Amino acid sequence: MKILVFTEKPFAPAAVKAIADVINASGNDMELVERGTRADLLNAVKDAEGLIVRSDVIDAEVMEAAPKLKVIVRAGAGYDNIDLQAATNHGICVMNTPGQNSNAVAELVFGMIVMMCRNQYNGTSGSELKGKSLGIYAFGQVGRNVARIAKGFGMKIQALDVFVSDEVMEAEGVTPVHDVNELFSQNDFVSLHIPATPQTRNSIGYDLVMKMPKNGVLVNTARKEVIDEEGLKKALEERPDLRYVSDIKPAAAEEFEKLFASRVFFTPKKMGAQTAEANFNAGVAAAEQSIAYLKDGWNKFQVNK
Template sequence: MKVLIATEKPFAKVAVDGIRQEVEAAGYELALLEKYTDKEQLLDAVENVDAIIIRSDIIDEQVLDAAKELKIVVRAGAGYDNVDLEAATAHQVCVMNTPGQNSNAVAELAFGMMVMAVRNFYDGKAGTELKGKKLGIHAYGNVGRNVARIAKGFGMEIYAYDAYCPKDVMEKDGVIPLDSVQALYETCQIVSLHIPATPETKNSIDYDLVNRMPKNGVLVNTARKEVINEVDLLRLMHDRPDLKYVTDIMPVHHEEFASHYPGRYFSTPKKMGAQTAEANINAGIAAACQIVDFFQNGCEKFRVNKK
């Protein structure tokens, strides 16, 4: 078996060493394609591999056509919208993610952004505290649960909405479950987004929903750019001078947000929720372990596409 690490943005060396250890201990060969600058390099590299580990790299039908021996792709991270799942299924390729490995890193970044927002982006003026504020967690998955854990330390009142998570799971964590997404936004001064980008969620964070937030609301997006209706949010920030928006996914309309709403908007230059040494290592090694388990035991626990 041959396993390829294909990363335009490479893993840290310690992560690659950990992946190599897992792969070679199983008797497989490891190949590396790092910092590639042209898709043709990727197409050449996948020609005779059985498994691929990626980060934000694009695996589309053209790549799958070139990878004649490919059986599994693992995205080292939670999101997997950079992989064409339908094409993978058509090529009989299993696609997995590594849920939970980056969760603490994303949650910590969300809180860094919350503190920055309520302290007026550290401009020297008096801000407010997170203690006692109502925090709304929109989607209670791995990241949402870490957000709740950290929020307890800040002394926040924690609410969550997730149509797919049982209420008793939230309640056991000391989180107050709400029955609708509208109730979440109406209740909470700060809302942290952790929903995936799906046909149902794209553009769902719109004018009407965010406008339900109480005065001095803060919207934090460490999920996906596509879930925000940017045109709506730009209009709402004009109509609601009290609202702030912070994100680690630079919007398409970044320049408009930045120029029109200084002191109320912030975006990192690139997606960086999972950009910590620990998350980098955890996700990479988890991907390697899942590939070995797949080949040796047929385990498809983290499969995200149809068979």
Template sequence: MKVLLATEKPFAPQAVKEIKGIIETAGYTFAVIEKYTHKSELIKALEDVEALIIRSDKIDKEVIDHAPQLKVIVRAGAGYDNVDLNAATQRDICVMNTPGQNANAVAELVLGLIIFMQRNQFDGTSGHELKRKRLGLYAFGNVAKMVAKIARGFEMSVQTYSPSLTHDDLRKEGEYGVLSVYSVEELFETSDILSLHMPLLKETRECVNYALLSRLPEEALLVNTARKEVIKEADLIRIMDERPGFRFITDIQPDNHALFKEKFGNRYFSTPKKSGAQTFEANINAGLAAAKQIVDFFHTGTTRFRVN
């Protein structure tokens, strides 16, 4: 049994060492390909592999078709839109993610981004405090729950809307101190700061459009640490054109990054690359979870976090 760790963006050396230990202790062969620059390198490495651990690496139909022995793919992280689920399902390949392992890292980033913008990117001018500001969380998964807990420490008012959870479900989340609103429209209308936390699905692609954005207050702050595709960029540019106080911050550079930067100055900021899970701790947590899920898959048939 051969397990491949394939990462364009490598794990921390300590994480790789511990992943290797889990795999080899289970009696499997462990291999690594890091910082590869072309798909052909990944395809060649997959020729005799039965299990694959990835991060944001793109696993499309071509890659899957060139991995004849592959049985399981684990995405070390929450999002999995970089894997062609249909192609994997056609081959009866199990695809899993590792939800929750990066949640605290992303949540801390969200609050850091919010503070950065509330203080005008620390340009020396007077900004705003977080206390008593209304924070809206669009979706309420692992990351949003951690954001809520941290935000409550700043004495923010936290509310959420999640199409996948009922109000009874949300009422059970009392430890997070959140208010459940009855529609996404209400969420936008009553949030000073709106943070996006939905996965990229057919239903969520460009779901944040002009109709919703126009419901936010005039000087609202939109925060995106989810996926860039959940926002309709043309509509966001339009609303920022219309409202000189509207601000946007993200850790995923939009397609129109240069235009945002040129037109909106310090009302806009994007990190150079996706940064939510870029902590030493999250790096290790997600990698070890992926390794353990592969061992459990082959030992006991466990597919708890299967996404296809």
């Protein structure tokens, strides 16, 4: 059986070799297409039974071009680049690889936080994290790693997640909160880890950001779609003490940078999972999950129904 690895943003060479070794050892064949076009994808997927992708958009058109396709694995946690309903309609299992990138994303959160606390290292006096409060919005694998690192800085930690019990959070040394307004009003830093869903899109805007304490920092390593950019811009205009850092550029990035200069920072592309370790782990996990599904129907991490 053919497993297609299609990535506009390529895996690291070591990860590609490891993925190939896993697939070949299973008796399946791997086809690798890196930095391919849409036409390349539609052509290569025609005879594929498994498909491994990163942030590539996989929609109904791709699935209609792939009559043999049985499983799609997103090498990473987020999967909003895949049309789940179309996959279900075509009888295709979609899985992600939760936890493989979580430490990398969490470390990036603190890389950006420290940079902003030290005024982007511009030579002026900054502030420390010890004793400050951090609110974590969604307490999944990334959120838990963020909490682990925050404890090392001596921070006070709160988290909000309707799917995680108070007991689980308390066991991690985290104080649970049950209202998003409290999360924003009670913490010097708020780190977003919510998915982009109909309920969360544009949900972080003026009202919430304005509730943050003086010198508050909002950190987004989730999705840009969860931010109400106009509302955020208004809050930053009215509160010159507030700052915003993000792992993905907002649509109005140039305007934000022009208006707010060193109070905002955006990575040039989504970089949370851009480490050699995360790249390797997610790629190998995606290969193993693809093989397990094609062989035995294993679907522990299926995200569509």
